[in-house]
Amino acid sequence: MTAPSTPLASAFIAALDEEHVPAPALEQLESLLTAAVEHARSRWPGIALEPEAFVAFVAERLPPGASVPEALGATSSIDELYLAFGCLRHHRVALQRFEDTYLREVGAFVSGVDRSPAFVDEVRQLLRERLFAASAGSEPKIAEFTGSGALGGWVRVAALRIALNLKRSEARADSAARESVEAVLEEDLGPELQHLRSRYREAFAEAVRASLGQLTDRDRTLLRLYHVEALSLDAIAALYRVHLSTVSRWLSRAREQVAEATTQQLCQRLGVGPASVDSIAALVVGQVDLSLTRLLKTGG
Numbered sequence: 001m002t003a004p005s006t007p008l009a010s011a012f013i014a015a016l017d018e019e020h021v022p023a024p025a026l027e028q029l030e031s032l033l034t035a036a037v038e039h040a041r042s043r044w045p046g047i048a049l050e051p052e053a054f055v056a057f058v059a060e061r062l063p064p065g066a067s068v069p070e071a072l073g074a075t076s077s078i079d080e081l082y083l084a085f086g087c088l089r090h091h092r093v094a095l096q097r098f099e100d101t102y103l104r105e106v107g108a109f110v111s112g113v114d115r116s117p118a119f120v121d122e123v124r125q126l127l128r129e130r131l132f133a134a135s136a137g138s139e140p141k142i143a144e145f146t147g148s149g150a151l152g153g154w155v156r157v158a159a160l161r162i163a164l165n166l167k168r169s170e171a172r173a174d175s176a177a178r179e180s181v182e183a184v185l186e187e188d189l190g191p192e193l194q195h196l197r198s199r200y201r202e203a204f205a206e207a208v209r210a211s212l213g214q215l216t217d218r219d220r221t222l223l224r225l226y227h228v229e230a231l232s233l234d235a236i237a238a239l240y241r242v243h244l245s246t247v248s249r250w251l252s253r254a255r256e257q258v259a260e261a262t263t264q265q266l267c268q269r270l271g272v273g274p275a276s277v278d279s280i281a282a283l284v285v286g287q288v289d290l291s292l293t294r295l296l297k298t299g300g
Helices: 007-015 026-043 051-059 068-073 075-088 092-101 103-109 117-132 151-186 190-199 201-213 217-227 233-240 244-270 274-297
Strands: none
Touching: 007 026, 007 051, 026 051, 026 068, 026 075, 051 075, 068 075, 075 092, 075 117, 075 151, 092 103, 103 117, 103 151, 117 151, 117 244, 201 244, 217 233, 217 244, 233 244
């Protein structure tokens, strides 16, 4: 008589750590695994995964000393591991089910931190990247889900960590931006730049005015809101219904455009040679924020 085939049991045992208690007999284990896979497939229709690879995935995540029959009988945990395994394999339907079941709840998960739609979208996107994208030779974070707790709770913790880190980063960015303007007000430029600033003061102001005129209406408005109205990055982001990091990028790009255009304008107006360009550029970078504040106040 031919021995019964037990491919799932064989794959499961091969993946078990030595610290685990002995598994049931092959025939019993095969029956348990078959039932677990069928239940998971019925829970997530349309997600067809290689059963041998999935049961090995489950075996690798059993805690030491766990009872194999009890672990396989916990259908909700096995079902969630099946979905996680499908996402790890980038199965299209699995990723969509994860999106519909868990990622749609991110707003509720982080509502205590920030409930604005732009912030929630940012957290959701970062969560997708962290869970499903490999980095530095390591597996995506979804591979770390073991099934020892509910998948929804595990995702909630991950979303909260991202949300809190984002808020800390935003606070640092806003503080750094404010400090850069304060530093300009207190800056000791040294004798060479002091001379340049004194000599080119009016030409510099005219160059900044011309550079502001080259900006888009949105960029001029952003600079006025930040430098004149002293609105925080958070407040500006709320006005434009975008995330704070987007506003930070817009402002940085607008200031860079003003600094570059001002340097070019000064070189052209004063007819200076290449030897003076670096000194003028240093003056522009050091003074552009302060000049923006003054000129925008007067409608320049």
